[in-house]
Amino acid sequence: MCGIVGYIGQKSAAGFLIEGLEKLEYRGYDSAGVALLDVEQEPLQIIKHQGKVAATAAAVAAIKPTGTSGIAHTRWATHGEPSDRNAHPHADCRGTIAVVHNGQLTNYQALKKQLTAQGHTFQSDTDTEVLAHLLEDFRKNGDDLVTAVQKTTQVIAGGTFALVAIDAATPDTLVAACMGSPLYIGLADDGLFLASDHRAFRAHTDKSVQLKDGQMAIINADHTYRVVTFDNHQSPHDIQQLKYQLEDIEKGTYATFMEKEIVEQPDVVRRVLDGRSTDDGMVRLGGIETHPEFQSFIKKQLHDVLILGCGTSLYAGETVARFFQEHGYEVQAMDAAEFATSSFQVKPTTLVVPMSQSGTTADLLVAMEKVKAAGAVSFSLVNVPGSKLTSYGTGMYLHAGPETGVASTKAFTAQVLSGALLVLALAQESRLNAPHVAAFTERAKTLSFAIEKILAQSDDYKKIGQSLKDVPRMLYIGRGYGLAVAKEGALKMMEIARIPSLGMSAASMKHGPIALVDSETVVVAICIHDPKVPELYDLTVSNVEQVLARKGRVIIVAEEGDDRVATLGPNGQHPEAVISVPKVHYGILSAITTMIPLQILALAAAEVRGMNVDQPMNLAKSVTVL
Ligand code: F6R
Numbered sequence: 137m138c139g140i141v142g143y144i145g146q147k148s149a150a151g152f153l154i155e156g157l158e159k160l161e162y163r164g165y166d167s168a169g170v171a172l173l174d175v176e177q178e179p180l181q182i183i184k185h186q187g188k189v190a191a192t193a194a195a196v197a198a199i200k201p202t203g204t205s206g207i208a209h210t211r212w213a214t215h216g217e218p219s220d221r222n223a224h225p226h227a228d229c230r231g232t233i234a235v236v237h238n239g240q241l242t243n244y245q246a247l248k249k250q251l252t253a254q255g256h257t258f259q260s261d262t263d264t265e266v267l268a269h270l271l272e273d274f275r276k277n278g279d280d281l282v283t284a285v286q287k288t289t290q291v292i293a294g295g296t297f298a299l300v301a302i303d304a305a306t307p308d309t310l311v312a313a314c315m316g317s318p319l320y321i322g323l324a325d326d327g328l329f330l331a332s333d334h335r336a337f338r339a340h341t342d343k344s345v346q347l348k349d350g351q352m353a354i355i356n357a358d359h360t361y362r363v364v365t366f367d368n369h370q371s372p373h374d375i376q377q378l379k380y381q382l383e384d385i386e387k388g389t390y391a392t393f394m395e396k397e398i399v400e401q402p403d404v405v406r407r408v409l410d411g412r413s414t415d416d417g418m419v420r421l422g423g424i425e426t427h428p429e430f431q432s433f434i435k436k437q438l439h440d441v442l443i444l445g446c447g448t449s450l451y452a453g454e455t456v457a458r459f460f461q462e463h464g465y466e467v468q469a470m471d472a473a474e475f476a477t478s479s480f481q482v483k484p485t486t487l488v489v490p491m492s493q494s495g496t497t498a499d500l501l502v503a504m505e506k507v508k509a510a511g512a513v514s515f516s517l518v519n520v521p522g523s524k525l526t527s528y529g530t531g532m533y534l535h536a537g538p539e540t541g542v543a544s545t546k547a548f549t550a551q552v553l554s555g556a557l558l559v560l561a562l563a564q565e566s567r568l569n570a571p572h573v574a575a576f577t578e579r580a581k582t583l584s585f586a587i588e589k590i591l592a593q594s595d596d597y598k599k600i601g602q603s604l605k606d607v608p609r610m611l612y613i614g615r616g617y618g619l620a621v622a623k624e625g626a627l628k629m630m631e632i633a634r635i636p637s638l639g640m641s642a643a644s645m646k647h648g649p650i651a652l653v654d655s656e657t658v659v660v661a662i663c664i665h666d667p668k669v670p671e672l673y674d675l676t677v678s679n680v681e682q683v684l685a686r687k688g689r690v691i692i693v694a695e696e697g698d699d700r701v702a703t704l705g706p707n708g709q710h711p712e713a714v715i716s717v718p719k720v721h722y723g724i725l726s727a728i729t730t731m732i733p734l735q736i737l738a739l740a741a742a743e744v745r746g747m748n749v750d751q752p753m754n755l756a757k758s759v760t761v762l
Pocket of ligand 1: 446447448449450491492494495496500542543544627628631758759
């Protein structure tokens, strides 16, 4: 949450900074701002505005700044309402030092009180502003900017931060520090960059250094840089070659990133499966094969499994948990934040499986610290290479490619399928016979074709989505693998179309939520045959009858060839739409095929309701606050 960019070099900084902010806008869009050093003009120019990056970009363009170094920020508000005043960068009392920050400073109130008592004047309600005033004090006492930042990191110990500071007195240097929030250096011919995500500078270089917690970066106008620890010792770092291309992070011909990412799902499935099975269909995961200690844990100790995630990743985790259960494991999927703040403890025999698209979700990282402290073994499912989550235990990449739309789509599919492979990889060591594994991997290889078939029907699903334009409320119901899909379908509708939507077990509807059903309420029911639990289909169908009997509007997601669902209900009160998806023969794969039409439904409903699909209200991608 919040995106930071910094640039220093020989060229005009403004264009690089604005372009970087546009690439990072997915991280927050409550306000944006830049601070530029232009020796020809005032020492430090700060231009910042409430709202999207475009407002700041227009203001910057009008000034035509020529400064060759600067810092910039796009904000998701934590401390203080979205406003011009609370927009970053924040400056010291004299307006000569400015700071941008991503994270949370836990002790900022005490610091603010102390600094105010010493005579500092605060302009904003943010926690970040204390950084500028702390730097001001250290600089006044004779410290150089690097030392001032180092001392500041000691004072704010306990908080999380990625910060970049600029000082008019040292125009040839930017200083950054990192603890618990991501920060990268970009090494371009045009100059050096700092950013919360390398997408900000990918158009200019594929060479990047990822800062680790406790590291600082000093980047200079003469194209030199240093990475040091908070106590100023040289710190080892690797230059990483970014593998993705520019088109992977651009919308291309699509109207929204969300639509592009929905359409990418057949390729995502192919990438998840690529190289992960042998010729005879056995699952092979590098994260297991190259870790003998993990193999030994599986064989000798593994007793139960705890899956952790948040939001969409939790629902993917619940889906994977059911597959673990089918294979005889004791398992539960828990909201990471709830786990972190509960007395629930993991045992040395528990395998923890954290799941995350970004790998930087603060709730999950706090949970993983608890897991680490307990000495438990973990195997992560994560999309963003090198993200913080990858530093815990072993794991596997989702290979979904960069996901930019705030509403997660392709990462759900990649998590469910990767989770299924993990279950099989573990189970084939002890509980499964080879033909079972081979049958699954064969079927999984056909999943991309099933998804292509679904996507070919997109226009029909969009019409159904558009018919939801004025719907006041929705319920999503399902059982078995349909339960997590119901929750995820409701989440998608709620977050991007802003239609109040509840996802639940079809069974639990009668215990309360059915009170919402009337002729205006739309109920989406996932009615799929689960070969392992045949009664689930009939039970769900009878829950649909209960809705139709109360004149609720019903949309059904069923398998191709299911002629029964369209005729449910009393005369004249049948489901108003049936979405048919190909049969995939495994419950866990049906979670993917049934979810994709619901992603399209939410997209179309959001568009017809005039919502910003990629940047839904109050949200941001990569939730790095607690
Ligand atoms: C919803 C959505 C969020 C994320 C959640 C966890 O569409 O995107 O619910 O799934 O914030 O994020 P990751 O997967 O990055 O840990």
